[in-house]
Amino acid sequence: MNEKHDLKVEQLENYLEGKTIALCVTGGIAAIETPKIARHLRRYGAVVKAYVTPNALKFIGEASLEWATEKNVVCNLSGLAEHICLEDLVLVAPATLNTINKIMYGIADNTVTSLVASALGSKIPVYFAPCMHGSLYNNPFFQENLKKVDQYGIKIIEPRFSEGKAKIATVNTIVSSIINHYNPEVVLK
Numbered sequence: 186m187n188e189k190h191d192l193k194v195e196q197l198e199n200y201l202e203g204k205t206i207a208l209c210v211t212g213g214i215a216a217i218e219t220p221k222i223a224r225h226l227r228r229y230g231a232v233v234k235a236y237v238t239p240n241a242l243k244f245i246g247e248a249s250l251e252w253a254t255e256k257n258v259v260c261n262l263s264g265l266a267e268h269i270c271l272e273d274l275v276l277v278a279p280a281t282l283n284t285i286n287k288i289m290y291g292i293a294d295n296t297v298t299s300l301v302a303s304a305l306g307s308k309i310p311v312y313f314a315p316c317m318h319g320s321l322y323n324n325p326f327f328q329e330n331l332k333k334v335d336q337y338g339i340k341i342i343e344p345r346f347s348e349g350k351a352k353i354a355t356v357n358t359i360v361s362s363i364i365n366h367y368n369p370e371v372v373l374k
C-alpha cells in the first residue's frame with residue numbers, strides 16, 4: 186500500500202478537475218470545518234492549498250490542514266512570494282469580519298489578505314464564506330462593505346442565521362458554490 190494512502194480521498198466526480206483552489210482560513214470558530222471543506226473539494230478533483238492567518242492557527246492546527254490538502258500550509262510570507270496568487274480560485278472560509286473589512290479597505294498585511302489582494306488584481310475569482318456573531322454581522326462597517334463586494338467581483342456564500350449567529354454555510358453548500366462557478370448546471374445531492 187502507498188504510504189500516503191491515508192491522505193487520499195475518494196473521487197466522486199471530476200467537476201473541479203484541473204482547478205487549483207486557495208483555501209484561505211481566518212480566525213473564526215468555523216475554522217474547524219476547513220479540513221472537511223478541503224477534502225470535499227478534492228473529492229471533485231480540485232487541488233487545494235491552504236493559507237492561514239495567525240489567528241486562524243488558534244482554531245485549527247497546521248497539521249490538520251496539511252493532512253487534508255496533502256500540501257504544505259502557507260502560514261507566513263517568505264522569499265517564495267506566496268502572496269502572489271497562482272491558483273484558479275480563492276475561497277476564504279471562514280471569512281471573519283476583520284479579514285473581510287481589511288480586504289475591502291485594500292489592506293494586505295498577512296498571508297490571506299495579501300493573496301486576496303493579488304487575486305483581485307489578477308481577476309481571479311474570490312469567494313467569501315462569512316461566519317460571525319450576529320452583533321459583528323450587523324456592524325455598520327461590515328454591512329457597508331458587504332454591499333460593495335459585488336463591484337469587485339467577490340461572491341458571498343451566504344451564512345445560515347440561527348442562535349443569534351451568522352454561521353458558516355454547510356460544507357456541501359460551500360463546495361456546491363465552487364462547483365457551480367465552473368458548472369452552473371450541477372446540483373449536488
Ligand SMILES: Cc1cc2nc3c(=O)[nH]c(=O)nc-3n(C[C@H](O)[C@H](O)[C@H](O)COP(=O)(O)O)c2cc1C
Nearest residue numbers: 211212213214238240241281282283284316317318
Ligand atoms: C473564541 C473566538 C471565536 C471567534 N469567532 C469569530 C468568528 O466566528 N467570526 C469573526 O469574525 N471573528 C471571530 N472571532 C474574532 C477574531 O478571531 C478576531 O477578530 C481576529 O482578529 C480575526 O483575525 P483574522 O481575520 O486575521 O483571522 C473569534 C474570537 C474568539 C476568541
